[in-house]
Amino acid sequence: MAKISNISGFPEWLPQDKRTEDELIAKVKAVYESFGFTPIETPAVELVSTLAAKGVLAQEIFGLHRLQAEPGEREADLALHFDLTVPFARYVAQHYHELDFPFKRYQLQKVWRGDRPQKGRFREFYQFDVDTICRDELPLAADAEVLTVLDTAFSAMAVAPHLLYINSRKVLQGIYQGLGIAPEAHPAVIVAVDKFHKVGAAGVSSELAQIAGVPAESIGTVLKCATICVPAAEIESLPALLAVKGALLDEGLSELKAILQLLPSAVAARIQLDFSLARGLAYYTGLITEVRFPDHPEFGSVGGGGRYDDLTGSFLKAKLPGVGMSIGLTRIMDLVIGKKLLPSTRRSPSQVLVSVYDETQRGQCNACAERLRSSGIAAEVYLTSLKLGKQIEYAERKGIPYVLFIKSDGQMEMKDLRSKEQHLVHDLAAWRPS
Amino acid sequence: MAKISNISGFPEWLPQDKRTEDELIAKVKAVYESFGFTPIETPAVELVSTLAAKGVLAQEIFGLHRLQAEPGEREADLALHFDLTVPFARYVAQHYHELDFPFKRYQLQKVWRGDRPQKGRFREFYQFDVDTICRDELPLAADAEVLTVLDTAFSAMAVAPHLLYINSRKVLQGIYQGLGIAPEAHPAVIVAVDKFHKVGAAGVSSELAQIAGVPAESIGTVLKCATICVPAAEIESLPALLAVKGALLDEGLSELKAILQLLPSAVAARIQLDFSLARGLAYYTGLITEVRFPDHPEFGSVGGGGRYDDLTGSFLKAKLPGVGMSIGLTRIMDLVIGKKLLPSTRRSPSQVLVSVYDETQRGQCNACAERLRSSGIAAEVYLTSLKLGKQIEYAERKGIPYVLFIKSDGQMEMKDLRSKEQHLVHDLAAWRPS
Numbered sequence: 001m002a003k004i005s006n007i008s009g010f011p012e013w014l015p016q017d018k019r020t021e022d023e024l025i026a027k028v029k030a031v032y033e034s035f036g037f038t039p040i041e042t043p044a045v046e047l048v049s050t051l052a053a054k055g056v057l058a059q060e061i062f063g064l065h066r067l068q069a070e071p072g073e074r075e076a077d078l079a080l081h082f083d084l085t086v087p088f089a090r091y092v093a094q095h096y097h098e099l100d101f102p103f104k105r106y107q108l109q110k111v112w113r114g115d116r117p118q119k120g121r122f123r124e125f126y127q128f129d130v131d132t133i134c135r136d137e138l139p140l141a142a143d144a145e146v147l148t149v150l151d152t153a154f155s156a157m158a159v160a161p162h163l164l165y166i167n168s169r170k171v172l173q174g175i176y177q178g179l180g181i182a183p184e185a186h187p188a189v190i191v192a193v194d195k196f197h198k199v200g201a202a203g204v205s206s207e208l209a210q211i212a213g214v215p216a217e218s219i220g221t222v223l224k225c226a227t228i229c230v231p232a233a234e235i236e237s238l239p240a241l242l243a244v245k246g247a248l249l250d251e252g253l254s255e256l257k258a259i260l261q262l263l264p265s266a267v268a269a270r271i272q273l274d275f276s277l278a279r280g281l282a283y284y285t286g287l288i289t290e291v292r293f294p295d296h297p298e299f300g301s302v303g304g305g306g307r308y309d310d311l312t313g314s315f316l317k318a319k320l321p322g323v324g325m326s327i328g329l330t331r332i333m334d335l336v337i338g339k340k341l342l343p344s345t346r347r348s349p350s351q352v353l354v355s356v357y358d359e360t361q362r363g364q365c366n367a368c369a370e371r372l373r374s375s376g377i378a379a380e381v382y383l384t385s386l387k388l389g390k391q392i393e394y395a396e397r398k399g400i401p402y403v404l405f406i407k408s409d410g411q412m413e414m415k416d417l418r419s420k421e422q423h424l425v426h427d428l429a430a431w432r433p434s
Numbered sequence: 435m436a437k438i439s440n441i442s443g444f445p446e447w448l449p450q451d452k453r454t455e456d457e458l459i460a461k462v463k464a465v466y467e468s469f470g471f472t473p474i475e476t477p478a479v480e481l482v483s484t485l486a487a488k489g490v491l492a493q494e495i496f497g498l499h500r501l502q503a504e505p506g507e508r509e510a511d512l513a514l515h516f517d518l519t520v521p522f523a524r525y526v527a528q529h530y531h532e533l534d535f536p537f538k539r540y541q542l543q544k545v546w547r548g549d550r551p552q553k554g555r556f557r558e559f560y561q562f563d564v565d566t567i568c569r570d571e572l573p574l575a576a577d578a579e580v581l582t583v584l585d586t587a588f589s590a591m592a593v594a595p596h597l598l599y600i601n602s603r604k605v606l607q608g609i610y611q612g613l614g615i616a617p618e619a620h621p622a623v624i625v626a627v628d629k630f631h632k633v634g635a636a637g638v639s640s641e642l643a644q645i646a647g648v649p650a651e652s653i654g655t656v657l658k659c660a661t662i663c664v665p666a667a668e669i670e671s672l673p674a675l676l677a678v679k680g681a682l683l684d685e686g687l688s689e690l691k692a693i694l695q696l697l698p699s700a701v702a703a704r705i706q707l708d709f710s711l712a713r714g715l716a717y718y719t720g721l722i723t724e725v726r727f728p729d730h731p732e733f734g735s736v737g738g739g740g741r742y743d744d745l746t747g748s749f750l751k752a753k754l755p756g757v758g759m760s761i762g763l764t765r766i767m768d769l770v771i772g773k774k775l776l777p778s779t780r781r782s783p784s785q786v787l788v789s790v791y792d793e794t795q796r797g798q799c800n801a802c803a804e805r806l807r808s809s810g811i812a813a814e815v816y817l818t819s820l821k822l823g824k825q826i827e828y829a830e831r832k833g834i835p836y837v838l839f840i841k842s843d844g845q846m847e848m849k850d851l852r853s854k855e856q857h858l859v860h861d862l863a864a865w866r867p868s
């Protein structure tokens with residue numbers, strides 16, 4: 001007998017939790033579409049050269065090989081995508097002449113990380129991305145729109161209260177410039193600062209000390225800046241808090257201000273200006289953002305993204321700036337299940353179980369179920385004519401709220417398993433669950 | 435610059451076609467749920483030993499390796515699933531004590547075949563499965579239900595008129611038994627007969643001649659049986675058409691008859707008894723079925739499945755018979771796109787483009803879009819304040835049917851781009867698209 005074992009990092013849910021996940025997906029999809037974002041899907045598989053094009057091979061990648069490959073067989077190197085942004089860039093470049101710009105797309109797919117198994121690390125998980133990409137110039141209205149979409153999606157999911165933490169790469173690089181940190185050191189400084197909440201000030205400090213081009217006297221200020229986190233309404237107080245000046249910093253701050261002014265006030269009220277936020281990925285050039293649940297701080301980021309000025313640069317001559325956000329759906333589901341954050345979902349979509357007293361009734365039972373379905377009510381017919389008590393137990397176990405009985409005189413009775421009330425039903429086509 | 439090329443066998447659709455695919459998915463999902471089937475999802479990745487457990491390694495499998503694996507690194511052998519039935523069996527066995535039986539599930543996921551690239555062969559494609567699985571005994575009502583679900587799903591998709599071809603492994607094996615073909619030769623005979631429409635009578639004949647245990651004088655009758663295809667209503671004529679007799683054959687025929695009697699008449703009217711239908715997979719034990727579009731015979735099967743008496747046998751001691759069907763969604767989409775079988779879908783979900791005359795209006799435009807969204811109308815605000823003519827062109831290119839203009843006096847006008855009519859809108863919250 002084949003041994004069954006969980007493969008570490010590849011989660012799967014029980015039926016009731018999968019229905020919860022489907023409900024969250026439907027809510028986010030409705031929000032994305034209500035803002036005019038259109039779905040696309042790319043294959044799970046890309047050429048290794050495509051995935052490597054953005055220079056992010058630090059991400060660990062699963063390569064593919066044919067189990068029945070013949071000796072010496074050579075084929076294009078295939079691998080599973082590790083995010084949806086690189087495949088999106090390839091898609092836009094490949095179908096460039098068939099797309100309309102600004103191109104607003106969303107994409108819900110699994111991604112894979114070829115990590116070694118580690119406790120608590122997913123190697124397969126959903127990302128739920130939304131991006132706007134444009135030719136030549138993309139106005140800051142797009143940044144504000146995508147932040148609004150992200151906020152609306154989290155409100156629609158209603159898993160836990162959320163806050164949006166924002167920052168700007170221009171602000172960060174403006175600070176580093178003002179402190180005399182060499183431009184070629186900026187990416188490494190960003191990666192170090194990004195670990196602020198993980199390794200603390202001392203950890204970041206010792207990492208910064210090892211980066212060439214970082215003057216020792218700048219480290220204190222870099223760390224001090226990373227402790228700044230104020231509500232959006234206090235943006236005017238920032239220049240005074242920062243002991244640095246410079247044109248790039250001013251540009252970053254005025255961009256953040258413009259984005260905040262374009263937001264509905266309810267969204268702006270959930271925004272924090274967080275200068276410890278850096279995000280590791282190389283391609284961000286302006287706004288960066290992360291979503292967190294303040295009631296579950298240990299859980300870290302459950303969504304995020306930012307602006308990139310030239311995502312398709314490695315595939316296409318045209319310049320295509322974009323701004324995009326991603327929701328970490330699998331991480332959110334993990335929290336929802338682990339902490340029971342949402343009311344549990346019924347184990348079956350059925351609203352009515354049509355019970356079967358004996359097999360001569362089955363045709364009639366099928367017709368009743370069909371009549372319920374044509375009113376949009378999910379209904380199933382019990383598959384045998386077991387004792388009615390067993391059929392009711394089945395409905396209870398699956399959380400099906402109603403059981404229909406057809407009596408020997410042809411009359412129908414509907415039982416509500418929650419209230420235990422039972423009523424005659426004269427016209428099934430007119431019956432509705434309460 | 436990284437070279438972009440299509441990877442043969444890994445299809446992806448343009449935005450308008452992805453929206454069509456999403457509409458088909460929503461229709462099938464609604465049908466599956468209306469019959470009480472619940473969604474599950476399994477990881478794309480299984481242990482190779484799990485995939486091999488059903489003895490179907492003839493299917494070519496993609497194995498995974500870490501691109502950054504260290505020398506000598508050993509980990510569990512991981513591979514991409516090649517269908518959804520084997521992962522479903524593993525899921526049921528693994529979560530056996532947490533599931534309620536009869537367990538009715540559906541599953542929509544990509545599957546992968548590690549074939550070498552071949553024209554017209556998909557290596558990544560969607561399957562959309564629906565199965566009922568039970569402990570110990572599964573009544574024929576389950577077979578009839580799953581056939582009804584499959585028929586209803588194809589009617590809901592409305593891609594092309596469809597027919598359901600059915601047969602029974604018991605009928606086939608009953609015939610072979612009656613003809614004196616050795617039981618151990620039956621699987622090979624089934625695989626040969628399954629190619630009837632591909633290689634013709636002569637091809638099957640020469641293949642049968644090479645199978646040990648197949649008497650030469652039986653081959654003519656095997657081939658003659660494979661030409662029988664009659665409407666379900668003519669089931670009573672079958673015994674006379676078959677020049678063979680036997681208990682297993684009788685059992686198979688009476689099961690088919692019982693299943694047909696359990697079907698709504700509209701479903702039974704679309705059923706053909708097709709004795710050339712064999713299906714290659716080893717695990718079928720009773721009913722087998724395939725869906726075809728008679729207007730597109732060259733396209734072959736677009737769905738199918740059957741009954742299996744012990745799917746989880748390699749993982750679990752309990753006996754779990756089941757019956758399931760699968761819709762070949764990617765093949766159907768390929769046909770829909772290639773032959774333009776469905777009216778084209780708009781390139782954007784937006785119903786209204788809120789135009790922006792100048793940037794001072796943007797806040798007001800955002801508020802208008804938000805009001806439309808709260809009535810369930812997808813609306814987007816143009817991202818710049820380019821000439822209004824250009825904004826209208828954008829809406830036309832994306833197939834957005836309405837454009838809203840906000841005039842300098844605050845009045846709003848809605849233009850229908852199809853009729854070119856333009857009307858004042860006094861109360862945006864009450865406005866509805868026609």
